[in-house]
């Protein structure tokens with residue numbers, strides 16, 4: 001009887017107990033596209049949290065983060081395996097992968113050249129596939145996590161953005177299927193789908209002009225969301241998050 005009561009008390013305190021969140025200190029992460037914009041904000045927050053970083057892009061991030069820089073043009077699939085291998089060597093094990101690098105294309109369908117189409121898909125979809133394929137065993141070894149910076153363009157069509165929209169629908173579809181393979185290996189896959197974020201991505205575009213002066217999502221706010229996701233306990237999943245501008 002006494003034992004029953006103490007077991008019930010333990011169960012109750014477990015249920016009512018404080019939320020468990022993981023510290024990020026000492027963890028390792030690859031972040032793509034951290035030279036500016038959202039990726040730079042994510043790298044800045046992860047560095048603040050004590051995460052050891054490898055940052056893959058064509059140009060380096062600003063001083064303070066540049067030591068973690070690994071140069072690679074993600075539009076060239078042949079160059080990716082070496083860059084990822086260098087990142088893994090530098091980090092000595094992988095807890096987190098943030099697929100963030102991306103390019104925007106705003107052209108009506110008749111004006112999209114095959115080269116435009118293929119480049120958009122190579123950077124936004126093929127590169128995350130190749131990086132996930134190479135890093136999954138390393139992430140599985142540490143029950144790690146993948147964060148994809150997708151887009152609201154993965155959930156609806158937008159005028160004159162068919163290549164970009166296709167690449168982001170493709171990325172979300174790939175990530176949904178990947179999650180089924182990753183789950184039994186203890187690896188979480190999170191997909192963030194933001195609307196307009198205040199970066200240079202849309203500069204000089206019709207969409208950028210339409211959004212001018214309107215409230216935008218701040219890169220730092222997205223970066224804090226990434227840190228929040230990475231801190232979540234393993235028994236909780238937040239697979240897809242739509243983040244809209246509140247106007």
Ligand SMILES: NC(=O)c1ccc[n+]([C@@H]2O[C@H](COP(=O)([O-])OP(=O)(O)OC[C@H]3O[C@@H](n4cnc5c(N)ncnc54)[C@H](OP(=O)(O)O)[C@@H]3O)[C@@H](O)[C@H]2O)c1
Nearest residue numbers: 033035036037038057058059074101102151196197199201
């Ligand atoms: N801004 C938005 O409104 C918005 C909304 C939804 C989703 N997103 C997504 O968020 C991600 C980041 O976008 P952002 O707004 O931060 O754009 P951004 O400011 O233009 O930054 C893009 C980043 O991707 C890297 N990148 C681009 N092409 C690359 C290539 N060929 N090889 C390697 N790295 C490359 C760039 O680095 P280098 O130029 O140095 O290579 C840069 O660090 C993208 O996937 C984008 O689709 C953005």
